[in-house]
Amino acid sequence: MSWDRSIGRPEPVAALDRIRHVDDGEPLVSLLDAAPEIVIHRDSVIPYLRETVVRMLKDAQSRLPEGVRFGVTDAWRPLQRQVRIYERMTAWLKEAKPELPPHMVKRTVNRWVAPPNRKAPPGHCTGAAVDLVLLNAQGEVLDTTSPFDRLGGAPTFSYGLTPEARANRMMLYEAMMAAGFSNCRDEWWHYSYGDAGWAVRMGLDECIYDAIDLPMEEYAEKEEVWVRLFQSRPNPFLPSPD
Amino acid sequence: MRRLLVLLAVLCGLVGLAWPQAGAAPRTIQPGDKLRIVCEEEPSISKDYTVKEDGTITVTFLGTIRVQGQNAEQLGAFIAKKLEDDRIVRRATVRVTIIGEVSGRVSFGGAVRSAGDAPLTAGMRLADVLKLANPLPDADLTRVQLRSAEGTLNVIDFTKFDPQTNSANPVMRAGDTITIVLKVQGETITVLGGVVRPGVMEWKREMTVAGAVQQAGGLSPLARGSRVRLRRGTTERTIDLGNPTQASTLVQPGDQVLVDISEGRRYVRVGGGVQVPGLVEFTPGLTLMEAVQNRGGVVPKAQVNKVEIQTVDLERRTVDLGPILAGYAADITLQAGDVVTIPGGERRRSGGSLQQIGIAVIGILLFFLGG
Numbered sequence: 185m186s187w188d189r190s191i192g193r194p195e196p197v198a199a200l201d202r203i204r205h206v207d208d209g210e211p212l213v214s215l216l217d218a219a220p221e222i223v224i225h226r227d228s229v230i231p232y233l234r235e236t237v238v239r240m241l242k243d244a245q246s247r248l249p250e251g252v253r254f255g256v257t258d259a260w261r262p263l264q265r266q267v268r269i270y271e272r273m274t275a276w277l278k279e280a281k282p283e284l285p286p287h288m289v290k291r292t293v294n295r296w297v298a299p300p301n302r303k304a305p306p307g308h309c310t311g312a313a314v315d316l317v318l319l320n321a322q323g324e325v326l327d328t329t330s331p332f333d334r335l336g337g338a339p340t341f342s343y344g345l346t347p348e349a350r351a352n353r354m355m356l357y358e359a360m361m362a363a364g365f366s367n368c369r370d371e372w373w374h375y376s377y378g379d380a381g382w383a384v385r386m387g388l389d390e391c392i393y394d395a396i397d398l399p400m401e402e403y404a405e406k407e408e409v410w411v412r413l414f415q416s417r418p419n420p421f422l423p424s425p426d
Numbered sequence: 427m428r429r430l431l432v433l434l435a436v437l438c439g440l441v442g443l444a445w446p447q448a449g450a451a452p453r454t455i456q457p458g459d460k461l462r463i464v465c466e467e468e469p470s471i472s473k474d475y476t477v478k479e480d481g482t483i484t485v486t487f488l489g490t491i492r493v494q495g496q497n498a499e500q501l502g503a504f505i506a507k508k509l510e511d512d513r514i515v516r517r518a519t520v521r522v523t524i525i526g527e528v529s530g531r532v533s534f535g536g537a538v539r540s541a542g543d544a545p546l547t548a549g550m551r552l553a554d555v556l557k558l559a560n561p562l563p564d565a566d567l568t569r570v571q572l573r574s575a576e577g578t579l580n581v582i583d584f585t586k587f588d589p590q591t592n593s594a595n596p597v598m599r600a601g602d603t604i605t606i607v608l609k610v611q612g613e614t615i616t617v618l619g620g621v622v623r624p625g626v627m628e629w630k631r632e633m634t635v636a637g638a639v640q641q642a643g644g645l646s647p648l649a650r651g652s653r654v655r656l657r658r659g660t661t662e663r664t665i666d667l668g669n670p671t672q673a674s675t676l677v678q679p680g681d682q683v684l685v686d687i688s689e690g691r692r693y694v695r696v697g698g699g700v701q702v703p704g705l706v707e708f709t710p711g712l713t714l715m716e717a718v719q720n721r722g723g724v725v726p727k728a729q730v731n732k733v734e735i736q737t738v739d740l741e742r743r744t745v746d747l748g749p750i751l752a753g754y755a756a757d758i759t760l761q762a763g764d765v766v767t768i769p770g771g772e773r774r775r776s777g778g779s780l781q782q783i784g785i786a787v788i789g790i791l792l793f794f795l796g797g
Contacts (some may be wrong), residue, residue, distance in 0.1 A: 223740050249616060249618070249682065250618075250682075250684075251618040251619060251624075251684060252618065318625075320618055320619075320624040320625075321618065321619060321687065322646075322648075322687065323736070323740050324624070326624065326625045327623065327625055341536075341537050341562065341608055347610065347614070347627070347628045348623075348625050348626060348627050348628070350608060350610060351610040351614050351625070351626030351627070352625045352626055354566075354607050354608055354610060355626060357536070357607060358569070358571070358605075358607050361536070361571055361573070361603075361605040361607075362571060362573070362579050362581075364573060364577055366535070367535075369535070369541065385533070385535065385541075386533045386543065386603065387531050387533045387542060387543025387544075
């Protein structure tokens with residue numbers, strides 16, 4: 185039960201696998217149509233989430249101060265994207281820390297990316313999870329991370345954030361929690377409702393959403409953009425060059 | 427005599443030990459419990475009741491009565507006596523059974539040492555949950571979120587908790603979620619709009635509107651310093667930063683400073699692959715090509731087929747500038763405040779000059795070799 189917030193604690197994979205799925209087939213809806221007030225912050229985002237999740241996200245945004253809005257940095261993901269992220273993160277970690285034994289590699293990668301080969305589908309593949317930043321009226325990102333960069337300071341309640349970063353981060357957290365989302369304590373940007381991660385965090389033994397698919401033509405273009413962006417990303421396990 | 431006293435004391439002790447065991451069986455009634463009350467002589471009070479948060483139920487003829495802390499038998503006797511005393515019936519036989527104890531779970535998380543969930547127990551209150559959650563030293567207990575299973579949100583100032591009256595200490599219900607946020611260090615203000623680093627920032631004593639704007643990195647190029655709105659609660663006043671008296675207005679914790687950026691809407695920003703990225707003054711009818719030409723035209727490596735135009739409402743569209751530049755397609759009219767971004771080929775001043783130096787060096791070498 186105890187949790188060291190400087191390290192954080194993601195939901196254990198075994199606990200996620202124990203959750204029963206009772207998906208009633210609620211559809212994925214496009215944020216572009218259903219929530220045009222929410223900004224899609226990256227070109228690679230496939231802007232689909234479950235209907236209820238979109239409604240809750242709109243509610244959360246209405247709780248933000250005037251002039252601040254959400255920027256979605258990831259929403260629904262095809263399983264294939266999840267596989268690619270997982271494999272790439274594994275390769276990056278092996279590159280950064282070649283001495284790590286295989287089980288530690290797996291454990292470390294699992295901390296950042298939901299493994300795609302387990303019973304419980306990754307939250308993003310169910311359309312229940314969303315990654316967010318805060319934007320000002322001009323679409324610029326509000327600081328929620330200083331003085332950290334990359335994966336440093338990822339746990340929501342990290343020590344050592346600047347007062348501004350902490351206040352902005354809490355602004356995001358409060359609005360999302362008030363709307364009924366749950367937050368992965370290891371990643372300040374990741375919120376979900378109705379997936380296995382949510383169920384574990386809420387102490388429930390069943391969750392609402394199972395993996396769901398979209399027709400490939402809906403997202404093929406976005407996937408290309410994503411592959412390009414993802415390939416150009418620096419290794420997050422290596423120290424920042426600057 | 428002394429021996430007798432010792433024996434008496436031992437006996438009393440034994441009785442004392444046995445007493446709690448004898449009394450432990452009947453459970454005391456707690457808020458959230460479901461009670462079934464049956465009165466043979468007065469059927470109108472015979473029904474099921476849920477104990478309210480304040481530990482009471484409302485019974486016909488008797489009004490609101492406090493039931494918390496009594497056991498079922500005591501409550502039955504109490505109601506029977508009251509019915510008789512109030513002469514509702516001459517003789518009352520009342521039977522009370524606890525038919526439903528509270529069940530379900532409460533979950534808690536956020537800025538706590540121990541996030542998770544716990545079974546709901548009778549009479550469990552916020553203070554009990556916070557004890558389990560063990561908030562971090564810098565948790566903000568003035569803004570504890572209590573969200574019910576139905577989705578209603580209650581923000582509680584737990585620093586106002588009084589164990590005597592149980593103020594700010596509501597009874598938990600099944601499915602409640604408690605969320606604790608971190609205290610924002612010190613007191614804060616929010617500076618938004620046309621500043622370099624908008625967001626929440628620490629309030630400092632004697633901080634002025636101008637100081638707050640400075641703290642936020644100063645005015646951004648599009649800001650309108652003459653129209654800064656200072657919001658305090660529901661009131662708002664406009665401040666001109668050019669007016670020293672107005673600019674030195676003191677800000678208070680919780681204030682919102684909004685720097686107007688409407689002036690920015692008289693410009694179009696052109697960024698990315700143009701010779702000189704920057705602002706173009708907007709005149710009605712300004713076109714994409716005019717704006718690009720105004721900033722020196724595109725650089726050689728610019729991806730002119732993926733030019734993005736973002737409006738002030740943050741709507742984005744991608745257009746192909748190639749056919750427009752070549753004269754095959756109609757030019758696009760821009761709106762004030764549009765942001766045009768041309769991907770690729772960002773001009774590298776140093777790279778360009780290095781290239782020129784390189785060509786010069788090769789030229790000199792060739793000259794000497796040739797000679």
